[in-house]
Amino acid sequence: MPEVKDPRALVGHSTRDDAAVYALDGSDDAVVETVDFFTPVVDDPYWFGRIAAANAFSDIWAMGARPLFALNLVGWPVKTLPLDMLGEVLRGGAESARLAGAPVLGGHSIDDPEPKYGMAVTGIVKRDRVLRNVGARPGDRLVLTKPLGSGIATTAIKRGIASPALVERVVELMAGLNRAAGEALAASGAVHALTDVTGFGLLGHAWEMAEGSGVALRLRVAAIPVLDGIAELAAKDVVPGGSKANLAWVEPNVEFGAAVGPELRIVLADAQTNGGLLAAVDGARADGVLAALRDAGVPAVEVGEVLPGEPPRLVVS
Structure with missing residues (x-):
């Protein structure tokens, strides 16, 4: 364009x-x-x-x-x-x-x-x-407001192998508005960069934030919420083509730890529908922001931090 x-x-x-x-x-x-x-x-x-x-x-x-x-x-x-x-x-x-x-x-x-x-x-x-997907600063803490896995779950629905519990949970997740999360983050005045996790998956949108901000991001995989049963479906290759394309696109810019195996990598790259918000929050104020989100009924979690470094680099460990 x-x-x-x-x-x-x-x-x-x-x-x-x-x-x-x-x-x-x-x-x-x-x-x-x-x-x-x-x-x-x-x-x-x-x-x-x-x-x-x-x-x-x-x-x-x-x-x-x-x-x-x-x-x-x-x-x-x-x-x-x-x-x-x-x-x-x-x-x-x-x-x-x-x-x-x-x-x-x-x-x-x-x-x-x-x-x-x-x-x-x-x-x-x-x-x-205005909050943008760029502007993250070293020392910021990364906050995520929804679990991952909707792309894999909807693929399981299309193949007729999703459990009733997973169908109910993922429909609830995808239909849930990001209004409370967005309003709380905007009101905090502590957010340096913000994006929603959608078609490019968590890794793709995190890479965009890192590249545009001129920083590196570290994601702590143990802290990242994932819907129940999604890892098992990924291990059976119940994965949308878009998620595989996401991983192939972003993988050259990601440093994966030894414990982050193939199934987990594809979950982190899974293309989401109406996923959560990913925010880079001032490190000194992140605890207050997390508390405000939870008070608003948003199950937000801290999933990593922003580092100085040459973009576009993601560290996942």
């Missing part, structure tokens, strides 16, 4: 950030804009809608912003799937939007042989409060 040379464009595509940020004339506010849609990750149309919408809203909170409104994006095979089913998808999306505190004001649909759903979401943030 061509380089953007507009002083009002505060965040574009140069650092692979989660959303675009554009300054408003005559104001200290900026508009935050994101778009996301995908094919079904679960069978239930209502929960597909909930998950896809929650995933789109997540990018707004990952920028330290609050959502204003959303527009639906729909591709639907009108000759092969009933419109009542689409109605359930849209009902699910509307419920996620309600929980996000932002109305759905319209959208666009096309006849598509494969169903797709998502949203374009508009948010707002003070110019001096």
